[in-house]
Amino acid sequence: MKIESLQNARVKKILNLQQKSKLRKQEGLFVIEGKREVERAILSGYDAVELWVTAQQQLPNLNHNAEVVYCSTNVFNKIVYRDGASQICGVFKSKNISLETTVLPKNALVIVLENIEKPGNIGAVLRTCNALGADAVLLADCPSDLYNPNLIRNSLGGFFNLQIVENSSAEIISFLKEKEFQIITTHLKASTNYLNIDYTKPSALVFGSEAKGVSEQWVKSTSKNVIIEMNGVVDSLNISVAAAIILAEAVRQRY
16 A cells, blocks of 8 residues: 555654654654664664655665555655655654663763753754763753654664663652762852863763753752863853763763
């Protein structure tokens, strides 16, 4: 069967999954577009429910139990964000990873993102964390939907090769203290230059929103506040850039 109508009920459902966080949570489903991203999701153990392609496109040579849905070019371009670049679009089952099931090495290095509103920023941080080798990303009091399409796209597939946990700040702080992490918080007051910190012990690097920074409960729980000193007229960095700078230093020390 080939779906050619934009009014088809299945087309409408996949569009709603792209656009509506509430539906994604209710159904336990989310949408992935792009050959690279779909391949990485399947290889990382995400269960594919549907794989949408046009007759001109070739499916990745991967083991999956998904239904293959063929559609017209018009339909395919409607259900994806990236016109002409995606090649394949899939509906996948979401995962729930908890703090209790997170597997960390003895000398773990994790990133904590508190109250980050923009999904694209979270995705960019995930891309950096995957590239540099963070052991987990903990989303504290996160208002964004973890399966937001912008978040997944901006991670460039890094999303699927990371342990990502959503929880409250209080629960994450308790978890980190129980595991004897040093909590290093990016904060403007009573701060040390990030280059003067020892990151070779179990460390959690905490970043808050660009507008508000980290909350008081993280400041009270921190082992050390750090700052990236600015030498120009710019007085702040995008969170993904700040995370990359400090994480790169932590990884450099560990080498």
